[in-house]
Amino acid sequence: MTVLKYLFWVLYRIWFYVLVALPIIILFPVLLISISKDSWYPFFFKLARIWAQIILIGMGFDVKIEREQIPEQGKSYMFIANHTSMADIMLMLVSVKNPFVFVGKKELAKIPLFGFFYKRTCIMVDRSSERSRKAVFIRAQRRLQQGLSICIFPEGGVPEEHIILDGFKDGAFRLAINHKIPVVPLTFFDNKKRFSYIFFSGGPGAMRVKIHEFLLTKNLTIEDTKTLNERARAVILNQLKNDA
Numbered sequence: 001m002t003v004l005k006y007l008f009w010v011l012y013r014i015w016f017y018v019l020v021a022l023p024i025i026i027l028f029p030v031l032l033i034s035i036s037k038d039s040w041y042p043f044f045f046k047l048a049r050i051w052a053q054i055i056l057i058g059m060g061f062d063v064k065i066e067r068e069q070i071p072e073q074g075k076s077y078m079f080i081a082n083h084t085s086m087a088d089i090m091l092m093l094v095s096v097k098n099p100f101v102f103v104g105k106k107e108l109a110k111i112p113l114f115g116f117f118y119k120r121t122c123i124m125v126d127r128s129s130e131r132s133r134k135a136v137f138i139r140a141q142r143r144l145q146q147g148l149s150i151c152i153f154p155e156g157g158v159p160e161e162h163i164i165l166d167g168f169k170d171g172a173f174r175l176a177i178n179h180k181i182p183v184v185p186l187t188f189f190d191n192k193k194r195f196s197y198i199f200f201s202g203g204p205g206a207m208r209v210k211i212h213e214f215l216l217t218k219n220l221t222i223e224d225t226k227t228l229n230e231r232a233r234a235v236i237l238n239q240l241k242n243d244a
Contacts, residue, residue, distance in 0.1 A: 052093035061087070177221065
């Protein structure tokens with residue numbers, strides 16, 4: 001029985017990468033066209049959402065979304081969530097209809113196929129470089145001016161397995177205050193259980209998401225960054241603790 005379980009986990013991980021790659025290969029010409037102009041990004045985003053849905057359905061994940069508040073089309077937001085899984089990117093794409101741009105670590109650009117589009121559509125950051133971190137603000141500002149939203153996993157990486165929620169970096173909240181856009185916290189409940197970074201783990205089942213009430217920044221100043229950070233983290237942390 002144990003051997004079969006480990007065999008399942010190996011095949012399950014391989015199947016994930018097949019699902020990541022196959023739609024990209026099939027849609028490659030269309031995806032290539034969709035990223036050729038900044039103004040076509042919303043079309044690319046729709047394709048990305050289809051790609052994410054294929055992966056989540058193919059992995060046997062039943063996505064259930066609870067919404068306390070719904071983002072309005074045509075408005076920009078700062079979407080944030082806890083980060084525990086390789087499936088977080090797909091779940092965020094499925095959960096949010098407003099076109100947004102990910103801010104993420106540059107290492108993901110090394111992934112074959114996925115990385116090709118990642119580095120052309122996302123805002124990459126080298127967290128060890130202050131210059132790179134500053135460049136993020138310039139690129140994010142340009143995207144927000146185009147009417148898009150931004151998505152950041154503010155833990156700055158995936159925490160160790162025993163940590164419920166790591167501390168948040170200030171970048172997402174500083175950006176939100178500078179541009180007076182609401183922060184939208186999302187709680188991902190089941191991603192660690194369904195598909196964590198531990199190789200021999202996971203399996204099909206429910207993948208629940210909660211989109212929380214927005215945290216407004218209209219009357220905030222840059223001095224309020226840390227307070228906003230703590231408020232946003234408390235929303236997600238309390239939800240995770242209540243669900244434990």
